[in-house]
Amino acid sequence: MTIAADDERLKSRSRLRSALVRPELGSICGAILVFVFFFAIARDSGMFGLQGVMNWTVVSAQFAIIAVGACLLMIAGEFDLSVGSMIGFSGIVIAILSVQWGWPVWSAILVAFLVAIAIGALNGLLVIRTGLPSFIVTLGSLYVLRGLTIWLSILTTQQTIIGGIAPLAEGDWLAPLFGGKAFSGLFVWLAENGWTETYTRGTRTGQPIIDGIPMVVLWALGLIIVAHIVLTRTRFGNWIFASGGDAQAARYVGVPVARVKILMFMTTAFCATVFATSQVMEFGSAAADRGLLKEFEAIICVVIGGALLTGGYGSIVGAALGALIFGVVQQGLFFAQAESSLFRVFLGTILILAVVFNTYIRRAITGER
Amino acid sequence: MSPLIEMKNIEKHFGPVIALNGVSFDVRPGECHCLLGDNGAGKSTFIKTMAGVHKPTKGEILIGGEPMSFQNPRDAMGAGIATVYQDLAMIPLMSVTRNFWMGREPVRKVGPFRFIDFRLANQVTMDEMQRMGINLRAPTQAVGTLSGGERQTVAIARAVYFGAKVLILDEPTSALGVRQTANVLSTIDRVRKSGVGVVFITHNVRHAMAIGDRFTVLNRGQTLGTAKRGEIKPEELQDMMAGGQDMAELEGSLGGTV
Ligand SMILES: Nc1ncnc2c1ncn2[C@@H]1O[C@H](COP(=O)(O)OP(=O)(O)OP(=O)(O)O)[C@@H](O)[C@H]1O
Numbered sequence: 001m002t003i004a005a006d007d008e009r010l011k012s013r014s015r016l017r018s019a020l021v022r023p024e025l026g027s028i029c030g031a032i033l034v035f036v037f038f039f040a041i042a043r044d045s046g047m048f049g050l051q052g053v054m055n056w057t058v059v060s061a062q063f064a065i066i067a068v069g070a071c072l073l074m075i076a077g078e079f080d081l082s083v084g085s086m087i088g089f090s091g092i093v094i095a096i097l098s099v100q101w102g103w104p105v106w107s108a109i110l111v112a113f114l115v116a117i118a119i120g121a122l123n124g125l126l127v128i129r130t131g132l133p134s135f136i137v138t139l140g141s142l143y144v145l146r147g148l149t150i151w152l153s154i155l156t157t158q159q160t161i162i163g164g165i166a167p168l169a170e171g172d173w174l175a176p177l178f179g180g181k182a183f184s185g186l187f188v189w190l191a192e193n194g195w196t197e198t199y200t201r202g203t204r205t206g207q208p209i210i211d212g213i214p215m216v217v218l219w220a221l222g223l224i225i226v227a228h229i230v231l232t233r234t235r236f237g238n239w240i241f242a243s244g245g246d247a248q249a250a251r252y253v254g255v256p257v258a259r260v261k262i263l264m265f266m267t268t269a270f271c272a273t274v275f276a277t278s279q280v281m282e283f284g285s286a287a288a289d290r291g292l293l294k295e296f297e298a299i300i301c302v303v304i305g306g307a308l309l310t311g312g313y314g315s316i317v318g319a320a321l322g323a324l325i326f327g328v329v330q331q332g333l334f335f336a337q338a339e340s341s342l343f344r345v346f347l348g349t350i351l352i353l354a355v356v357f358n359t360y361i362r363r364a365i366t367g368e369r
Numbered sequence: 370m371s372p373l374i375e376m377k378n379i380e381k382h383f384g385p386v387i388a389l390n391g392v393s394f395d396v397r398p399g400e401c402h403c404l405l406g407d408n409g410a411g412k413s414t415f416i417k418t419m420a421g422v423h424k425p426t427k428g429e430i431l432i433g434g435e436p437m438s439f440q441n442p443r444d445a446m447g448a449g450i451a452t453v454y455q456d457l458a459m460i461p462l463m464s465v466t467r468n469f470w471m472g473r474e475p476v477r478k479v480g481p482f483r484f485i486d487f488r489l490a491n492q493v494t495m496d497e498m499q500r501m502g503i504n505l506r507a508p509t510q511a512v513g514t515l516s517g518g519e520r521q522t523v524a525i526a527r528a529v530y531f532g533a534k535v536l537i538l539d540e541p542t543s544a545l546g547v548r549q550t551a552n553v554l555s556t557i558d559r560v561r562k563s564g565v566g567v568v569f570i571t572h573n574v575r576h577a578m579a580i581g582d583r584f585t586v587l588n589r590g591q592t593l594g595t596a597k598r599g600e601i602k603p604e605e606l607q608d609m610m611a612g613g614q615d616m617a618e619l620e621g622s623l624g625g626t627v
């Protein structure tokens with residue numbers, strides 16, 4: 001009887017522990033801290049009003065979109081440093097095709113996706129075929145792509161910024177999927193009932209200030225949900241973990257490691273292009289220097305989210321929380337009227353803290369005895 | 370009884386390195402065939418050709434008398450050849466269940482989607498581990514928290530569950546203490562009794578003598594011969610592994626199979 005009781009206690013304790021020892025732990029704590037902090041210092045700045053919330057939600061969503069790709073790829077054991085260059089590249093491709101060549105915007109978007117995904121596949125193939133670290137291969141593509149982007153842009157327009165996309169996107173069937181807003185009816189209704197603010201001056205008087213959920217937020221949510229389910233619930237997800245955990249071991253039991261990794265490079269490229277397209281639609285222009293440093297920001301989100309740089313461990317939910325922390329801090333500093341360069345200080349610090357914390361978690365998982 | 374798998378004059382070259390230089394070997398149902406040899410003798414390379422990881426440079430592989438050529442480990446697994454590697458093929462950060470089913474996850478259909486059937490997967494994992502004498506705390510426990518012997522057992526249980534006819538174990542006991550070694554040896558015995566042919570690789574003669582039905586010694590990529598249980602003394606095996614200096618003397622005791 002006593003033995004059984006002892007056993008029970010052991011079980012419940014380890015259950016508590018296994019509930020705690022999970023990749024998202026750090027990012028959950030981080031997110032709570034960040035919210036408490038900004039609630040304390042910037043409560044009256046409007047940061048937590050509808051407009052403020054929408055502001056940091058959009059920024060977080062943008063981070064989340066590229067973080068999802070980077071997270072899957074990192075769990076599969078690889079990096080992609082060319083994400084930022086890919087963002088600039090896809091944007092310029094859309095702009096050149098639609099503005100310069102006069103293609104319909106939807107076809108420009110589709111071609112940009114195809115080209116980007118093909119480049120992602122090429123990154124993956126190079127990594128697999130050469131056996132080089134993806135760090136090196138994609139560092140190469142970081143430079144090649146950025147250089148090509150600037151060159152292409154100057155070659156066709158003598159400029160590095162190509163504008164004039166907004167009028168072309170008008171009436172296009174695909175463009176609103178990236179640049180539009182959803183649930184506008186709901187927000188008009190909210191405003192009509194006086195629950196949300198409306199413009200009181202200018203040409204848009206009477207219209208709600210927040211007139212819908214930007215599509216970029218829906219993209220982020222969609223990608224997070226799909227990626228999370230695929231990763232944790234499906235066979236392919238298990239292969240992603242296995243490929244990053246130990247590629248050789250995975251190969252031994254018949255996991256198609258090369259295919260998994262190449263697909264993850266393609267997914268990263270897809271996410272970068274979603275980001276690029278929604279930016280192009282938002283600004284109505286493309287610029288050759290867009291996406292600078294995004295690859296590192298994506299990686300930091302993922303690491304804050306508890307993924308190990310060595311692969312095989314991580315969480316989409318964690319990466320999404322990492323992106324939320326990012327968005328809240330970046331915009332929060334703005335609301336608190338702090339020096340925006342402090343954001344970089346914060347990034348560097350939290351990255352190091354996150355890695356230290358993750359290393360501890362990893363020990364707790366593998367070295368309990 | 371006719372062999373499950375026969376390897377005839379297998380050669381394997383890695384560029385200028387001749388890792389295997391004409392190795393012949395077979396496994397019969399219900400036996401434990403020990404493959405002995407010193408470090409670098411070519412044991413791992415040999416079983417990797419048997420498991421479809423390497424393609425032999427020369428030589429023949431017969432399964433149930435039919436010539437076969439494996440393109441990849443999947444082919445070999447399809448033919449009932451399962452391997453537990455020296456470096457284990459377990460992923461420490463993943464749960465026991467995820468490791469157990471890796472590459473062959475059971476799926477459940479929900480509309481057009483297919484998800485891993487975790488309820489089934491967890492249940493089978495717990496049952497199979499129990500059968501091998503290991504009580505898991507939970508199937509979600511990370512493999513990294515298991516001891517070396519327990520990990521070997523997960524790997525063996527996995528292979529047996531997936532219908533291995535030939536089970537290859539590459540030095541399963543090399544990193545284990547006395548107790549855990551005994552556990553693994555008794556697992557081998559259990560597996561053998563169910564009719565599976567076991568290939569047990571070791572360079573510990575005592576472990577081999579404790580369980581083996583037949584013994585084959587590899588040295589510098591060549592077979593020095595195969596002996597049956599009772600036909601050879603531990604000291605003789607030891608000498609052969611060390612380099613076969615006393616070949617002439619040993620030839621007699623090996624029954625001329627050298
Ligand atoms: N992929 C490879 N490329 C080149 N040489 C190899 C390769 N694999 C094995 N070898 C060589 O083949 C020889 C046999 O190696 P193998 O790993 O089969 O030895 P082993 O008998 O398993 O040794 P141990 O007891 O240390 O595990 C060694 O000299 C090794 O260096």
Ligand SMILES: [Mg+2]
Nearest residue numbers: 412413414455
């Ligand atoms: Mg070996």
